[in-house]
Amino acid sequence: MAEIIQNEGGGGKHQKKRAKKGHVHMDMTPMVDLAFLLLTFFILATSLSKPKTMEIIYPKEVKEDDVKTKVADELATTLLIGEEDEHIFYYSGKFKPDSTVLVQTNFSKDGLRKVLLDKNQRINDQVTILKEKLLNKEINDSTYARAYGKVVNDSLAPFVIVKTIEKSKFRNVVNAIDELNITNVKKRAIIDMGESENIAMRQRIVELGLKK
Amino acid sequence: MPKVKMPKGAPSLDMTPMVDLGFLLVTFFILTAKFRPNEPVIVDTPKSTSELALPEKVILVTIDKDGRVFFDLTGKEIKKAMLMGMLERYPNIKLSQETVDRFAVLGTFGQPLERLDQYVKGDEKIRAALDKREDAGIPLDSLNNQLGDWIQEGYEAFMVDAQNKGFTIAQLRDKEGLRYAIKADGATDYDKVEKVIDVFRDKNIFQFNMVTSMESGDEVETAAE
Numbered sequence: 058m059a060e061i062i063q064n065e066g067g068g069g070k071h072q073k074k075r076a077k078k079g080h081v082h083m084d085m086t087p088m089v090d091l092a093f094l095l096l097t098f099f100i101l102a103t104s105l106s107k108p109k110t111m112e113i114i115y116p117k118e119v120k121e122d123d124v125k126t127k128v129a130d131e132l133a134t135t136l137l138i139g140e141e142d143e144h145i146f147y148y149s150g151k152f153k154p155d156s157t158v159l160v161q162t163n164f165s166k167d168g169l170r171k172v173l174l175d176k177n178q179r180i181n182d183q184v185t186i187l188k189e190k191l192l193n194k195e196i197n198d199s200t201y202a203r204a205y206g207k208v209v210n211d212s213l214a215p216f217v218i219v220k221t222i223e224k225s226k227f228r229n230v231v232n233a234i235d236e237l238n239i240t241n242v243k244k245r246a247i248i249d250m251g252e253s254e255n256i257a258m259r260q261r262i263v264e265l266g267l268k269k
Numbered sequence: 270m271p272k273v274k275m276p277k278g279a280p281s282l283d284m285t286p287m288v289d290l291g292f293l294l295v296t297f298f299i300l301t302a303k304f305r306p307n308e309p310v311i312v313d314t315p316k317s318t319s320e321l322a323l324p325e326k327v328i329l330v331t332i333d334k335d336g337r338v339f340f341d342l343t344g345k346e347i348k349k350a351m352l353m354g355m356l357e358r359y360p361n362i363k364l365s366q367e368t369v370d371r372f373a374v375l376g377t378f379g380q381p382l383e384r385l386d387q388y389v390k391g392d393e394k395i396r397a398a399l400d401k402r403e404d405a406g407i408p409l410d411s412l413n414n415q416l417g418d419w420i421q422e423g424y425e426a427f428m429v430d431a432q433n434k435g436f437t438i439a440q441l442r443d444k445e446g447l448r449y450a451i452k453a454d455g456a457t458d459y460d461k462v463e464k465v466i467d468v469f470r471d472k473n474i475f476q477f478n479m480v481t482s483m484e485s486g487d488e489v490e491t492a493a494e
Contacts, residue, residue: 089284093291109321111317113478221459223460227458231315231479238317
């Protein structure tokens, strides 16, 4: 441990007699203990509080008609987010009050993700190829970003409209956006639910016997 | 035959390098650690698979379960300048220089401007009591849109500061610019979040960072496939 080696000097004749000095030992154990305690604390404390964020870009103003005119019916999927966590439904194409059937879904691996992966298969395949190329260093980051943007904004890429009511919970909206990110659906919009869809959703909730 | 002599006593081991390294690491972690300023509300952010870190220069709007809105901005000097701007905007509110200085180090706050003086001057207990009030939170209705004013003043103060520091427009667009983050509780009603977003939209701000917490690792794995 701490050893202070005293210089014995040249050992000449003129040296005065000194008190005998050997090695001075100092017990450093408590200090070392403390140091490692602090170290442990700071290591644990720093890694725990790292918030992550999810980027969402809102358009200037979305009106339902805008979305409708832009999107071909067969590419559109509408996700309805109700009040409770179970009240998540989707339908494809255009909403027809009499014939559209709302399908209940959830944000697990086998829920909405499966549906969206299915619909977005072609684009996901392309993205996978791009990712592989990136991993094999065939292309660089900026090329990848450009190519990725091109692929996901393909004119035939599916479009997902997320519709919320006032009482929709924020976590469900975030979950929905997260699923869209995972499945590479970049064409999306978040808008308020129309009256007719809201009525259809309430009916469906009663039909399925879900908690209101 | 002479036997090999075993050294007597405890073997001594030179621990100096280990201790040096230990202290080096301690110093590193102490210096890099940023203590979280105490937050007026506890917000349970939703989980997501996103791995984007919270930007460094950010206007952070926190929305709690009941839809009350809190505000924060990074940078002490910018915060001071922002508050001065607010005082100009609301001439009937007067704050002493000392209060302004103290406000700059407070962190997230969520009080209407009329109660800010009391809030900043008060001690922990008074602040906690004020934060518990149902009518705490920054007003954002169309008649009394203080949130919009805070955002405006915060942005202006930030831009003045950036100019003084000599950042170029390209830098501001890239990493040095001001970002807008919304930290809402998972159980917040979406219309409350939407109201805040609408305030931002009025200011022509459309890109947000929603603060989320990390989802467990294995789930991300399966998602990537």
